[in-house]
Amino acid sequence: MAFQQNSRGGRPNQGRPQGGASRGFSGGGGGRSGGRRGGGSRGPAKKYINPAKFINKAIAKADEIPYAATHKFADFPFGAQLHHNIESKGYETPSAIQDQAIPHIIDGKDVIGLANTGTGKTAAFLLPIIERQSGITLRPSVLIMAPTRELAQQIDEEFRVFSRGLDLYSTLVVGGVNIDRQIRDLKRRPHVIIGTPGRLKDLMQRGVLQLKNMTTLVLDEADRMLDMGFLPDIRQIINEMPRERQTLFFSATITPEISALVNDFLHDPITVSVRTSETSEHVEQDVIEARDKQHKIELLEDMLKTAAYDKVLIFGETKFGVQRLSDHLDNVGIPSAAIHGNKNQSQRQRALKQFKDNRVKVLVATDVAARGLDIPNVSHVINFDTPQTYEDYTHRIGRTGRGGARGHAHTFIERR
Numbered sequence: 001m002a003f004q005q006n007s008r009g010g011r012p013n014q015g016r017p018q019g020g021a022s023r024g025f026s027g028g029g030g031g032r033s034g035g036r037r038g039g040g041s042r043g044p045a046k047k048y049i050n051p052a053k054f055i056n057k058a059i060a061k062a063d064e065i066p067y068a069a070t071h072k073f074a075d076f077p078f079g080a081q082l083h084h085n086i087e088s089k090g091y092e093t094p095s096a097i098q099d100q101a102i103p104h105i106i107d108g109k110d111v112i113g114l115a116n117t118g119t120g121k122t123a124a125f126l127l128p129i130i131e132r133q134s135g136i137t138l139r140p141s142v143l144i145m146a147p148t149r150e151l152a153q154q155i156d157e158e159f160r161v162f163s164r165g166l167d168l169y170s171t172l173v174v175g176g177v178n179i180d181r182q183i184r185d186l187k188r189r190p191h192v193i194i195g196t197p198g199r200l201k202d203l204m205q206r207g208v209l210q211l212k213n214m215t216t217l218v219l220d221e222a223d224r225m226l227d228m229g230f231l232p233d234i235r236q237i238i239n240e241m242p243r244e245r246q247t248l249f250f251s252a253t254i255t256p257e258i259s260a261l262v263n264d265f266l267h268d269p270i271t272v273s274v275r276t277s278e279t280s281e282h283v284e285q286d287v288i289e290a291r292d293k294q295h296k297i298e299l300l301e302d303m304l305k306t307a308a309y310d311k312v313l314i315f316g317e318t319k320f321g322v323q324r325l326s327d328h329l330d331n332v333g334i335p336s337a338a339i340h341g342n343k344n345q346s347q348r349q350r351a352l353k354q355f356k357d358n359r360v361k362v363l364v365a366t367d368v369a370a371r372g373l374d375i376p377n378v379s380h381v382i383n384f385d386t387p388q389t390y391e392d393y394t395h396r397i398g399r400t401g402r403g404g405a406r407g408h409a410h411t412f413i414e415r416r
């Protein structure tokens, strides 16, 4: 699998010229600055997102430069089985974050990785961790914290693939599923514990999560964990860990709160930044103007009946709206799945799997439920409801156009 990345830095989209829309977007978005979105009947009015600021009708980049890795996987001092597993997974060359972070992680340094999802950061921390496990007798020794159940699950799945044949065990500790089983699993002393902060704290307080032998801590998508209000839990958990440890910290953004966390919990860290505009550079973006909600639904149905729309992730604002839209699509003969906070863990996993396995071509999601998900080959992202912030917009459209593929994003706006 070729893993192409854009090697240029900079924040996505900002200051870019605005492109027109290809479909029903009359008059361009440029004049629609300021003000609020129409409606105003439900809850506090949200900021109006001016499409002119973020829509970039991206053209496939002729000048795209694949990242030139300075290492080959073979250069990393991993055992034969781990090298074999990397190869079986289809990885040929290290991505930028892997190329730059793995040598420092192997050296035992604390690392701050500024990287978005889709950059290969999971393998960047998992591979050196797996390699180190072979010499470790005190277990568990690695704690990996992630903001959402789905992301934690994905990390666990990658761990299992990369550690195949190595006799290593992990336990997934997330909310929404039976805790007794997790307690039983933890008693079997896995090498690696992967979880979300709330459930980890719960287990710590019950005395079943032993942190005293931990040598390594990974905080994945730290900015998102803070956004979700996990800071107190994270602090409480880290305070129970030995001070002598290696801490690997991944975040797409650095805010003052993030810096404070880094200062408190990392020791003399090395920063590796691969934050690039790769997501939006690969994504052709349009706005689609609709008269009202009913019109949005009609336009959406037309699109989804087109063959090119073969794997479509639709974002809605509320749990109810997302479920309603998904039910409606089912009713008109477009099978879809939905993920949002009103679904329990196994329902979310089932929905995600149906989408990943191409059993439904549409997944409707809220922002929170879709955070950090790695779903290969999403052809289109559709913002059925406009995102709350530019950052959300960037995160949403980053679900398509991954790993060098071309993606499409459409954002509906209601004519005011």
Ligand code: AMP
Binding pocket: 001, 002, 003, 090, 091, 092, 093, 094, 095, 098, 116, 117, 118, 119, 120, 121, 122, 123, 374, 376, 403
């Ligand atoms: P991540 O940012 O860790 O969520 O990874 C994004 C996607 O890229 C996942 O599907 C990975 O399996 C894939 N990936 C990561 N590293 C590589 C690599 N070196 N070569 C090919 N694919 C990769």
